[in-house]
Amino acid sequence: MKIMVLPGTIWQVPLMKKIKSMGYELYLANPVKNEGVYEIADHFLETDIFEQDKIISYCKKERIDVVMSEECDIATDVIAKINKEIGANSISTEMADLFTNKFLMREFCKTHHINPIPYRLCENMNEALEFYKENSPKIIMKPLDSNASHGVFTVNSELDIVEKFEETLRFSRNSKRVLVEKYIEGVEFTVDGLMTENGHVTLAISEKEHYKHNNNIANALFFTQQNMRFDYDLLRKTNDNLINATGLPFGLTHVEYKFYEGKYYLIEMAARGGGNLISAIIAPFMANIDNYDYLINKTINPNYNCKITADIDNDRTAILKFLDLPCEGGIVKKIAGEEYLANTPEIKSYKLNFSVGDYIHQPESDSVRIGYYIICAETRSRFDEIIKNISDKVKIELEDKDNER
Incomplete structure (x- = not known):
């Protein structure tokens, strides 16, 4: 093979x-x-x-x-x-289009009555301005099929559209048009899953946090089996129903939602696993299944059959945490605590995308964040202990000593 x-x-x-x-x-x-x-x-x-x-x-x-x-x-x-x-x-090319074209995702939700929101496909700036006037004071402007949050902007004024429309348009790869949507307030979530011959199975759910300087770029994805503030059973049901309705034949999935007034609204969905090692490390840990084994076997043999059940009756806790700075940026003078990241068993992966002497700054998209770490802990108490140790030990010191993290 x-x-x-x-x-x-x-x-x-x-x-x-x-x-x-x-x-x-x-x-x-x-x-x-x-x-x-x-x-x-x-x-x-x-x-x-x-x-x-x-x-x-x-x-x-x-x-x-x-x-x-x-x-x-x-x-x-x-x-x-x-x-x-x-x-x-x-998967078919038509199915691939559905899971990469954000306009088709909106059309699908509208057709299937899955918590649709107002949206419009725009070929020019005037159409986007018209939509903003109808849905102000805030909308989202997106390329049709970009990745890593490139070209995605929160619009708070007509001037924002004038300044950012062309940049958003440039990041639409296959169709030079822009999608504008009514802005949905609320907390954002990611859901990773696996489509099987018996239907879709949700594997892992995270509550997202975002950078203060850009609320379209995530700086933390916090994974738990339940959430005292939000109904994760409802989110699992919403997600499984959505993916089952698409007719996706098999494969990994990664879907993003916002929770607003008792409902989970689709942000976007993908027919692949969550990036930055979510599907490789966190999803199999949280669900206690080997998702890659299933994916490979199903890919090479369409008749492969294996009952998949996610194990959610536990206290497992995980995080994908991206590093940030308390300032705009500076030249790195010293990195402390990296040995703790390297030697703690529950820290499954980490990467610092800089060295001493490099200039670092706050990220402008998902693809240029300065580093990350992944924690997978069997209990919340152990997770909290590791988080505290990282806070105490891992420091990025810039040449200006007032800017130390």
Whole structure:
């Protein structure tokens, strides 16, 4: 069995390692050989993932059985198109469109009466301004199919549209139009799941927090089985019903919601696992299942059947925490406490995207945050202990000593 994975970044490494552990021959396609990634594969194709004709030709020549990806929005429709051409098991291109095009998501909710909200597809700035006048004082402006929050803006005035419309438009990849939506107040959640032959199973739920300087960029995703302030059983039911209604045949899912006046409203959904290792580390930990094992087996064998049940009767607690600064930025003078991040068993992954001497600043999108850590603890009390230790031990000192974290 020959399996190709694309792209080839650190976020695909867990899937790649799982494929190799199952004894399959691994191919990797990516524009560059990322150190620590390409070495895992048996074969490497140097190519942009959007050069689909080149990849299809290579797959046919090498007799590759199926192409897979994970934690990557922009690969969803690419994978569907390539697998269709090589006759491999995959979601359809139409299904890929539904799970990547934010306008189609809004249309789906409206058609199926799943807590729809006002929205409009705009080809020009005047249409966006018209929608704002009808739905002020606040709306959201989004590209149709961007990733990592690129081009997403909260609009509080007509001037915001004038200043940001063209930037939002640039991040719409496949259709140069912009989606505007009525702004829904409330707390935001992420829900990771798995579509099986027996229906969709919700695996892990997080309550999101956002950076103060940009409330469209998350700085923490806090995972628990229940939440005293919000009905997670209702959220599981809402999420499972939504994904089941789409007809998605199989695969991992990642969906974002906002809770407002007793209802969970869809923000967006994806036919892939949550990024930044949520699906690789946190979702299987919280649900106590091997989601990658199921995904790979179902991909290579459409008749594969395995009963999946999420284990939620426990006190497991997890977090994906992104680092931030108490100031606009500065030059890093000292990093303290990294040994604690490296040596604590419950800290499953961490990364500092900077070194001493680097200039760091508050992130402008999801893809340029300065670092993160992931905690997976069996109990809330142990989780709280680790959080306190990180707060006490892990410090980023800037050259200006008043700006120390």
